[in-house]
Amino acid sequence: MFEGYLPQILAGAWLTMQLAFFSLLLGLVFGLIGAAGQFSRYRIIRRITILFITSICGMPELLVLFIIYFGGTALVTYLAGHYVDVSSFVSGVLGLALIFGAYASQVFRSAFLAVPFGQSEAAHALGLSRWQIFKNIQLPQAWRHALPGLGNLWLVLLKDTALVSLIGLADLMNKTQVAISTTQKPFLFYFTAALIYLVLTSFSQICMKKLNMGANRHLA
Amino acid sequence: MNDIIQHLPELISGLGVTLALMFSALVPAIILALLLTPAARSKHLWLSLPVDGFIFFMRGTPLLVQIFLIYYGSAQFEWVRASFLWVALREPFACATIALALNSCAYTIVLLKGAIQSVPREEITACYALGMSQFLTFWRITLPRAIRIILPAYSNEVVIILKSTSLANTITILDLMGVTNKIAGETYAVIPFLFIAGAIYLALNFVILSAFRSLEKRANVYLYQASQ
Amino acid sequence: MKKILIGCLALLLCATIQAQPQKVIKFASEATYPPFEFVQPSGELAGFDIDIARAICAKAELTCTFSNQPWESLIPALRLGKFDAVISSMDITDERKKQVDFSESYFSPSGSFVTHKDAKFSPTLAGLKGKTVGVQKGTTFEKYLGQPQYKDVIKLKTYTNFQGVTMDLKAGRSDIILADTPIVEDWLKNSDESKNFIMVGDPIHDPKILGVGFGIALKKGNTELLEKINQGLAEIKKDGTYQKIFQQYFPHTKLD
Incomplete structure (x- = not known):
């Protein structure tokens, strides 16, 4: 039925998963940095962070990816003074992570705000350092508040990976199009792709439910 | 700079197409969502299951796949091309609109469902006690309350749809993104034009969010009056 | 967890600045x-x-x-x-x-028009009036049909790849397409479409544009x-x- 293209499509799905996974890791880091920026003591840093986040969230994802893909190499080359290659995969991960991070910083921000300030004060009074307070008091609790929001963003991220086919990555979407170009069966292959995405998103949702239960087990 | 001025008319026409896409997707999406939300909340499985399945599919798959399925997928079948559906499906603009509208509809149902659930139960009970019918209660009390609750979240949905219109350029539509790609391909000045398009999208965002903020103020006007 | 994260970041960075082999x-x-x-x-x-x-x-x-x-x-x-x-x-x-x-x-190279077998027009300027023509985006054929004499005469539709061009011709969303001659020959021959579609007009040679x-x-x-x-x-x-x-x-x- 798939005229020999199924292995290729599964290979594409594998690349999609890798992309999503690396983007998630980097995106979480970006998100934490973005949240920290919004809590900064300096107004200028707060302003710049918010401007940056609003810009990323306001532009179409495709546009952000294009800007990173074409602009990234140009910028890095300019900064380094000699040619540096930013591969499609890295551009894709970077772009997706920036988008994820921009939204995640909002999630983190409200999650940290949800941790009562009195706890930090108490910890401070006990002589804990700022880093200790962050690591041992704020982060574990904020994490629990942030999980549902991050779960939704992960689903968005998984679906956004489809856009990297437009910057030349051999992901699920790209492989689907390649298969269609020889078999001329658009419905069959796009529907198969849709089902694979459905499997990925549903599986994620199940995992998220488990994760959520784990994070909240002390409340049960 | 010369390039930019020279291509300004094209950019403006692209902007027009983007806006047209956004509105022609949002209006049917809202209407359909209002019709389907009661079905999604129904106790009867034969009513709620199809709607749930629809939401599951639309939320679990990328919009790009949905657009391609509707545009290229539909054309694979002779019987589709022979049917009355083809009048709409042969036009790329209609295909993009359908995909965007169905997508937005699914998300709007979810928003509405959540909002309706958060309307205090006592208010509804009070209505019944006053002798209002189920429909009247829904129409006059629950729905207006729910709409007020979802306004902030709905503004995000509108922004998402605005951003999503950029995918229409993959099916030959010359929206803002399509025009930008075209100009970038002609002039090879890729990065400046990407930034111009980005600035236009951000400006549109600002307009949408401001409009919603004033709408929220007006919808919640009783809150301000009460506090005075 | 922290170590994994740092490791992943380092990996990513390495990939970025990796020198060209x-x-x-x-x-x-x-x-x-x-x-x-x-x-x-x-x-x-x-x-x-x-x-x-x-x-x-x-x-x-x-x-x-x-x-x-x-x-x-x-x-x-x-x-x-x-x-x-x-x-x-x-x-x-x-x-x-x-x-x-x-x-x-x-x-x-040369370019060739392909249209439906029953089409009652030839790919001349007059014949193409009001027709929807499909070409691949960013190709010389897009340039060719973007010449001033074609403006407001034809409706040009552009696609990111050739499959989009042919799929829409088959679907009836476009009336005629223009592409490299060997490409359309191969398409007609290998996809069994020669029973419905046919090359029309002389192959186009136009060194200035093509x-x-x-x-x-x-x-x-x-x-x-x-x-x-x-x-x-x-x-x-x-x-x-x-x-x-x-x-x-x-x-x-x-x-x-």
Whole structure:
């Protein structure tokens, strides 16, 4: 039925998963940095962070990816003074992570705000350092508040990976199009792709439910 | 700079197409969502299951796949091309609109469902006690309350749809993104034009969010009056 | 957890600033264009262009890799240095020459119109009035039909790849299409579409717009590689390798 293209499509799905996974890791880091920026003591840093986040969230994802893909190499080359290659995969991960991070910083921000300030004060009074307070008091609790929001963003991220086919990555979407170009069966292959995405998103949702239960087990 | 001025008319026409896409997707999406939300909340499985399945599919798959399925997928079948559906499906603009509208509809149902659930139960009970019918209660009390609750979240949905219109350029539509790609391909000045398009999208965002903020103020006007 | 994270970041950074391995020449191609370039079920690129490039690489003793890239990004990404060469049925035109350097031509192109068998019009300026014409985005054919005399006469529709062009012709969303002659020949022959569609009019030769032939595009100033490629091309033309590849892909076309 798939005229020999199924292995290729599964290979594409594998690349999609890798992309999503690396983007998630980097995106979480970006998100934490973005949240920290919004809590900064300096107004200028707060302003710049918010401007940056609003810009990323306001532009179409495709546009952000294009800007990173074409602009990234140009910028890095300019900064380094000699040619540096930013591969499609890295551009894709970077772009997706920036988008994820921009939204995640909002999630983190409200999650940290949800941790009562009195706890930090108490910890401070006990002589804990700022880093200790962050690591041992704020982060574990904020994490629990942030999980549902991050779960939704992960689903968005998984679906956004489809856009990297437009910057030349051999992901699920790209492989689907390649298969269609020889078999001329658009419905069959796009529907198969849709089902694979459905499997990925549903599986994620199940995992998220488990994760959520784990994070909240002390409340049960 | 010369390039930019020279291509300004094209950019403006692209902007027009983007806006047209956004509105022609949002209006049917809202209407359909209002019709389907009661079905999604129904106790009867034969009513709620199809709607749930629809939401599951639309939320679990990328919009790009949905657009391609509707545009290229539909054309694979002779019987589709022979049917009355083809009048709409042969036009790329209609295909993009359908995909965007169905997508937005699914998300709007979810928003509405959540909002309706958060309307205090006592208010509804009070209505019944006053002798209002189920429909009247829904129409006059629950729905207006729910709409007020979802306004902030709905503004995000509108922004998402605005951003999503950029995918229409993959099916030959010359929206803002399509025009930008075209100009970038002609002039090879890729990065400046990407930034111009980005600035236009951000400006549109600002307009949408401001409009919603004033709408929220007006919808919640009783809150301000009460506090005075 | 922290260590994993740092490790992943380091990995990513390394990937970013990894130096280019020497001597591997990265070719890019938009491989949805059979028989010139396409992706096999195995995932490998194949086609006339790919075989020509492989033959040139063998002659010039270069190690070459091939990757599939979107057509519209080929020239911008080549200019940035994302790959070293583009072989993708790309016509050598004056406009593109401003952006990139080209090798000698390795194929003489012509364009052909394809339309429905029952169509009652010819692809002349008068015949095309009011018709929807499909072409691939960013090709010389888009330029050709974008000439002033066609403006407001035809409705031009552009697609990111050739499959979009043919799918919409089959679907009836466009009335007629214009593409490279060998491409449409291959499509009509291999997809069993010749019972519904037919090539019409004379093949178009217009060096001013369609260019003087297909060339391998290189980043401007990469003269060392350009010389190697030109030399390799000359050699495979001389020793008959080129002719053999040509006959394999275009058995019915006479090589001039």
